[in-house]
Amino acid sequence: xxxxxxxxxxxxxxxxxxxxxxxxxxxxxxxxxxxxxxxxxxxxxxxxxxxxxxxxxxxxxxxxxxxxxxxxxxxxxxxxxxxxxxxxxxxxxxxxxxxxxxxxxxxxxxxxxxxxxxxxxxxxxxxxxxxxxxxxxxxxxxxxxxxxxxxxxxxxxxxxxxxxxxxxxxxxxxxxxxxxxxxxxxxxxxxxxxxxxxxxxxxxxxxxxxxxxxxxxxxxxxxxxxxxxxxxxxxxxxxxxxxxxxxxxxxxxxxxxxxxxxxxxxxxxxxxxxxxxxxxxxxxxxxxxxxxxxxxxxxxxxxxxxxxxxxxxxxxxxxxxxxxxxxxxxxxxxxxxxxxxxxxxxxxxxxxxxxxxxxxxxxxxxxxxxxxxxxxxxxxxxxxxxxxxxxxxxxxxxxxxxxxxxxxxxxxxxxxxxxxxxxxxxxxxxxxxxxxxxxxxxxxxxx
Amino acid sequence: xxxxxxxxxxxxxxxxxxxxxxxxxxxxxxxxxxxxxxxxxxxxxxxxxxxxxxxxxxxxxxxxxxxxxxxxxxxxxxxxxxxxxxxxxxxxxxxxxxxxxxxxxxxxxxxxxxxxxxxxxxxxxxxxxxxxxxxxxxxxxxxxxxxxxxxxxxxxxxxxxxxxxxxxxxxxxxxxxxxxxxxxxxxxxxxxxxxxxxxxxxxxxxxxxxxxxxxxxxxxxxxxxxxxxxxxxxxxxxxxxxxxxxxxxxxxxxxxxxxxxxxxx
Numbered sequence: 241x242x243x244x245x246x247x248x249x250x251x252x253x254x255x256x257x258x259x260x261x262x263x264x265x266x267x268x269x270x271x272x273x274x275x276x277x278x279x280x281x282x283x284x285x286x287x288x289x290x291x292x293x294x295x296x297x298x299x300x301x302x303x304x305x306x307x308x309x310x311x312x313x314x315x316x317x318x319x320x321x322x323x324x325x326x327x328x329x330x331x332x333x334x335x336x337x338x339x340x341x342x343x344x345x346x347x348x349x350x351x352x353x354x355x356x357x358x359x360x361x362x363x364x365x366x367x368x369x370x371x372x373x374x375x376x377x378x379x380x381x382x383x384x385x386x387x388x389x390x391x392x393x394x395x396x397x398x399x400x401x402x403x404x405x406x407x408x409x410x411x412x413x414x415x416x417x418x419x420x421x422x423x424x425x426x427x428x429x430x431x432x433x434x435x436x437x438x439x440x441x442x443x444x445x446x447x448x449x450x451x452x453x454x455x456x457x458x459x460x461x462x463x464x465x466x467x468x469x470x471x472x473x474x475x476x477x478x479x480x481x482x483x484x485x486x487x488x489x490x491x492x493x494x495x496x497x498x499x500x501x502x503x504x505x506x507x508x509x510x511x512x513x514x515x516x517x518x519x520x521x522x523x524x525x526x527x528x529x530x531x532x533x534x535x536x537x538x539x540x541x542x543x544x545x546x547x548x549x550x551x552x553x554x555x556x557x558x559x560x561x562x563x564x565x566x567x568x569x570x571x572x573x574x575x576x577x578x579x580x581x582x583x584x585x586x587x588x589x590x591x592x593x594x595x596x597x598x599x600x601x602x603x604x605x606x607x608x609x610x611x612x613x614x615x616x617x618x619x620x621x622x623x624x625x626x627x628x629x630x631x632x633x634x635x636x637x638x639x640x641x642x643x644x645x646x647x648x649x650x651x652x653x654x655x656x657x658x659x660x661x662x663x664x665x666x667x668x669x670x671x672x673x674x675x676x677x678x679x680x681x682x683x684x685x686x687x
Numbered sequence: 688x689x690x691x692x693x694x695x696x697x698x699x700x701x702x703x704x705x706x707x708x709x710x711x712x713x714x715x716x717x718x719x720x721x722x723x724x725x726x727x728x729x730x731x732x733x734x735x736x737x738x739x740x741x742x743x744x745x746x747x748x749x750x751x752x753x754x755x756x757x758x759x760x761x762x763x764x765x766x767x768x769x770x771x772x773x774x775x776x777x778x779x780x781x782x783x784x785x786x787x788x789x790x791x792x793x794x795x796x797x798x799x800x801x802x803x804x805x806x807x808x809x810x811x812x813x814x815x816x817x818x819x820x821x822x823x824x825x826x827x828x829x830x831x832x833x834x835x836x837x838x839x840x841x842x843x844x845x846x847x848x849x850x851x852x853x854x855x856x857x858x859x860x861x862x863x864x865x866x867x868x869x870x871x872x873x874x875x876x877x878x879x880x881x882x883x884x885x886x887x888x889x890x891x892x893x894x895x896x897x898x899x900x901x902x903x904x905x906x907x908x909x910x911x912x913x914x915x916x917x918x919x920x921x922x923x924x925x926x927x928x929x930x931x932x933x934x935x936x937x938x939x940x941x942x943x944x945x946x947x948x949x950x951x952x
Contacts, residue, residue, distance in 0.1 A: 494758060563795075565791060565793060565795035566795060566797065566798075567756075568753070568756075568789075568791055568795065569791065569795040569796070569797060569858070569861075570797075570807075571753065571756065571784060572751070572753070572784060572788065572789035572790075572791065572862065573784070573785075573788065573807060573808035573811075573861060573862065573864075574781055574782070574783075574784040574785030574788075574808060574811065574812060574865060575781070575807075575808075575811055576781045579811055583807070583811075584797055588798065
């Protein structure tokens with residue numbers, strides 16, 4: 241009876257038409273795929289917004305307006321004694337140089353036939369506050385040029401720079417005492433004459449930070465060296481310590497209550513907020529050990545504490561990923577435990593360890609909070625360090641701290657530089673991650 | 688004095704290369720092997736057969752102390768290699784494993800060149816002083832493993848690029864390169880196709896001339912083909928041990944008979 245019924249039921253369903261259950265399952269799957277796609281789209285959109293914002297706001301920092309001027313280095317003002325003694329020339333402060341700049345502007349305006357109601361001093365206000373110092377430095381370096389006319393490229397004032405970049409408009413200067421509409425007219429004329437030009441700003445990448453009054457002169461270079469010194473400390477300390485700890489825990493340590501506690505705590509450390517490491521660094525390295533404040537060495541030590549858990553966790557994961565059959569094979573031919581680890585397991589785990597290390601370093605490079613507490617912000621890193629010891633021990637800033645510092649300052653020109661700094665920082669991070677990927681690929685191919 | 692006792696021992700054990708007495712193995716609280724007594728003769732192939740989980744692999748791994756790597760594992764009883772207790776406190780397992788080589792179930796060549804795979808053991812044990820000597824050792828080992836003709840032109844290529852059967856023969860070459868006295872094989876053919884299996888079996892028969900071979904196998908035909916002695920394990924007990932021909936044609940224990948006729952397993 242049942243045998244007869246069964247074939248009859250089977251003929252009713254066709255493979256060409258999906259039954260209700262199948263249709264429902266397919267619908268669920270299609271919906272799930274859609275959600276996934278949506279999630280990815282949202283992520284990509286965020287990324288696009290981020291990149292576009294950073295690029296549009298930050299690229300301005302890589303261009304800078306310069307004024308090309310021929311300055312007559314009047315002997316009567318710069319070397320009153322007429323002896324050309326360096327000591328005598330040094331007595332003239334930057335205030336003594338300001339009239340030369342005003343005079344240079346006056347002649348320039350007259351040469352070009354620009355009609356302006358500005359007096360020479362107001363014209364000279366278009367220059368950066370840096371200009372007189374630049375001039376003085378040049379004269380001190382080349383005292384023999386006194387009495388001659390020399391061509392200089394001076395930084396333009398941040399308002400002028402902003403005007404050329406569109407940050408400052410004629411409407412926005414209504415309440416601005418630093419620049420007037422007449423000065424902007426004059427700037428227009430100078431731009432038309434090719435005296436004021438916008439060029440790529442290498443000083444932003446390689447130069448030092450500048451004081452509040454001179455955003456146009458501020459650069460990232462010294463902070464970059466600070467970051468480099470910190471990364472050096474982090475790499476030198478965290479890689480050997482992290483790898484040694486991981487190898488011991490993963491390959492040698494017996495499974496006991498103690499190793500469990502250590503393991504849990506390493507995972508916990510990875511989740512500790514970085515500011516906690518900062519205050520620990522302040523208490524231990526600066527207050528107790530009396531290491532110098534604001535030094536990249538201290539920054540590096542603090543970041544090492546922060547990076548260690550990351551490196552240990554990724555190293556252990558890549559050690560664990562090495563198939564146990566390789567360890568068996570090595571032990572089977574009579575290798576000692578250590579030989580099996582160092583000859584076989586570690587080389588196989590190396591790409592993973594390397595990637596983990598570079599990603600840990602990249603994380604440390606972008607870390608700001610702990611640096612706030614050990615004093616790597618709030619001052620102007622104006623001089624590049626003169627030696628490796630100096631780079632480690634003398635006060636410095638770091639890239640993210642420098643960005644934070646700029647973003648804090650009032651002048652919108654600094655704000656632009658903060659965005660520009662973010663571009664540099666991101667360029668570093670992307671480079672590091674790319675290196676990690678490339679190294680991993682290359683290593684893996686070799687095995 | 689010492690030499691005399693050694694000599695006596697040696698004379699004593701010309702028959703038995705390895706003799707296991709009252710071996711018990713525990714994993715934590717569970718007992719994996721109970722009271723196993725086996726005499727493994729020199730220059731013979733001894734097969735360990737039995738259903739899955741019967742403890743034959745565990746016993747095999749006791750013979751070169753690979754079980755040491757498992758933390759919860761505990762071995763009792765005595766296992767003598769040439770009359771010396773391998774579980775004695777003075778024995779360094781690393782030294783032991785140089786004498787008792789092992790080939791694993793899954794071919795596990797190092798992800799290095801064929802040459803380096805074979806040369807690794809001799810290198811770490813300092814068996815060769817010059818490159819030429821090492822070359823000779825590698826060639827000899829590969830010849831013994833019947834891999835030389837296939838591999839001689841591609842010694843610098845990675846061992847992982849070989850086929851499964853070739854990889855297993857490479858592992859055998861790697862094991863014999865250190866000149867062991869005993870070769871343990873843990874289901875060496877279970878991951879291989881019939882042709883590769885036939886090659887490895889032939890190889891095992893040749894290896895018998897130089898080594899005593901202990902092989903764990905799931906295939907009773909294989910045990911019958913390659914071994915002279917067979918030990919049947921069941922539920923952690925050594926049920927029967929004797930001449931292979933005898934065990935397969937005329938088993939004494941009903942469990943052995945049930946297993947080889949396919950009623951348990």
